Amino acid sequence: MQFQVMFKKELLENWRNFKWIWVPIVFIILAIMDPITTYYLPRILETVGGLPEGAVFSIPMPSPAEAVGMSYAQIGSIGVLIVAVISMGTIAGEIRSGVYEMILSKPVSYANYIMSKFSAYSLIILLSLIVSMIASWYYVSLLFGDIAFSTVIVSAVFYTFYLLFILSITVVLNTLLKSPGLVAFLTIIIVIALNIITDIFSHVLTWSPLMVSNHTLAFLYDGSLTSELIGSVSLAIIFTALLLVVATMILQRRAFD
Amino acid sequence: MSLITVDNLTKTYDKKDVVDHISFTLESGKCVALLGPNGAGKTTTLRMLAGFIKATEGTISFDEDELTKDFRKFVGYLPQFPVFHRWMSGFEFLVYVGQLADLSKKEAEERADELLELVNLKDFKKMRIGKYSGGMKQRLGIAQALIHRPKLIMLDEPVSALDPIGRREILNLMRELKKDATILFSTHILNDAEEVSDEIILLNNGKVIEKGNINDIHSEQETVTIHIAFSEDPKFVMERLKEIESVFQVTNERGEYQVSVHQLLIARKQLLDLFQKENWPLTKFEVAKTSLEDFFIKAVNK
Structure with a gap:
């Protein structure tokens, strides 16, 4: 009951500050940008010119699966940044402004407070990713050839868990820091650091939540559900849940000055 | 309860x-x-x-x-x-x-x-x-x-x-x-x-x-101070003021008399009666605001 009330408030807030509109749009742009420019690149170069007479070059056309992979590459970098930016002030901003004190003076459970925020942003991220991948699928089928719609959508669902894991890192930082900007900055730093660690030890850390993106691409290429994909998605879910519990505990114990 | x-x-x-x-x-x-x-x-x-x-x-x-x-x-x-x-x-x-x-x-x-x-x-x-x-x-x-x-x-x-x-x-x-x-x-x-x-x-x-x-x-604060000044100080003013029973302290600061009294209403009447009877040239008669303000300052400085 209380969760629903707070969840609805988050949805309404994100509607009034237009996050429900701009986040999906930006995701769509990210998803279709690379496949489209890649497709038109030879023609663009031809029109712009500047190449020496008789120069011949051939850019190999990517396969449809590779083209969809380009969408994920963009979302994996700039999309992650957007996840951090949209959620950076969700708790930290409320603590800083003082609204937090007003809300928490009512008998509100800390878990509901955290969960309502996490759920509301999860929904935006899931929706944005799904619509952007539908857009990607549409253009890729149009320009590069057929790829199964279901494969693309299932890959997007897997990928969502990767983004939710990042969202949970932002939520924890939200409970620790007062500055939204710092929350976003540190989230990015942590994701980069985790990526480097995962890359270095990639042979041991095949189930790392950060490997979800790699395994999703593999799924896209051959459509097989590997144990690595299932494993890393499961770990991503477990870590997300743990981080949310940690965030709740931090908020409960935090002494406010 | x-x-x-x-x-x-x-x-x-x-x-x-x-x-x-x-x-x-x-x-x-x-x-x-x-x-x-x-x-x-x-x-x-x-x-x-x-x-x-x-x-x-x-x-x-x-x-x-x-x-x-x-x-x-x-x-x-x-x-x-x-x-x-x-x-x-x-x-x-x-x-x-x-x-x-x-x-x-x-x-x-x-x-x-x-x-x-x-x-x-x-x-x-x-x-x-x-x-x-x-x-x-x-x-x-x-x-x-x-x-x-x-x-x-x-x-x-x-x-x-x-x-x-x-x-x-x-x-x-x-x-x-x-x-x-x-x-x-x-x-x-x-x-x-x-x-x-x-x-x-x-x-x-x-x-x-x-x-x-x-x-x-x-009620703990019931003592009140009245500031009194005259254009020309009458004779024996201090003594006369002190004779009044509700007055318990009189001091003179910069030509002004600070009269501390217990019961304001009675003291005020007695003082004004005296001034009228003796026809003293009164120029100032002010009841100082002692309220919680003084109490507050006193208590905080304690």
Whole structure:
């Protein structure tokens, strides 16, 4: 009951500050940008010119699966940044402004407070990713050839868990820091650091939540559900849940000055 | 009947006791002012009572035994600087916090309408809070504190930041609320405490230095000083003044006589009678304002 009330408030807030509109749009742009420019690149170069007479070059056309992979590459970098930016002030901003004190003076459970925020942003991220991948699928089928719609959508669902894991890192930082900007900055730093660690030890850390993106691409290429994909998605879910519990505990114990 | 008993409540920040072993009880139905200069620990005390921060030491017990786990259910709290979701309307915010305090949506809406009427914001029901003025926000803050019909209403500096009109409105509102709730409010303005409260708790440096019924404190302060000056000092003026029975001390400072008296009404009559009879050239006769102000300063400097 209380969760629903707070969840609805988050949805309404994100509607009034237009996050429900701009986040999906930006995701769509990210998803279709690379496949489209890649497709038109030879023609663009031809029109712009500047190449020496008789120069011949051939850019190999990517396969449809590779083209969809380009969408994920963009979302994996700039999309992650957007996840951090949209959620950076969700708790930290409320603590800083003082609204937090007003809300928490009512008998509100800390878990509901955290969960309502996490759920509301999860929904935006899931929706944005799904619509952007539908857009990607549409253009890729149009320009590069057929790829199964279901494969693309299932890959997007897997990928969502990767983004939710990042969202949970932002939520924890939200409970620790007062500055939204710092929350976003540190989230990015942590994701980069985790990526480097995962890359270095990639042979041991095949189930790392950060490997979800790699395994999703593999799924896209051959459509097989590997144990690595299932494993890393499961770990991503477990870590997300743990981080949310940690965030709740931090908020409960935090002494406010 | 006591509503809350606070025993040895302490809050320590960086090894400094911001609130230092304070104890008091709040009687049900009373309006109590938590009085003290800035930095005395008023806000910290209120925030602990609101269940918002945990005490380092000491206990707070409400009389409803089985409910003591979460005070927030029967405490309505107005922070010193109330901040709202700016994108909500006043009505939406009240319904929202009402639901957070376990009212059904319908109950919360009815209560929100009632309260907007009470705090005189009915016409701004649908306006975004971002457009509210300071005084309107303060009134909305009081409304949100009352939404779940709390047993105890705690207001942190409810009038300090307001202009005289806003201040008057809030004080009148508090007088209304006093009829059927217990109020604890903090202030550093003595007048406000005198105007609406039945009791005061005087805090300084985190300690309670005085508490009690406001009338008792007044009567302790019943000695009054009268400043008197003449265009030309009459003969034996000191002696003559001291002869009056209600006068117990006369001093002369810069040509002015400071006459301390016990009972103002009687003393004033006796003094004026004397001046008239003797035809002394009186130029100044002023009853100094001794009120809680002096008491406050004395107590704080102790």
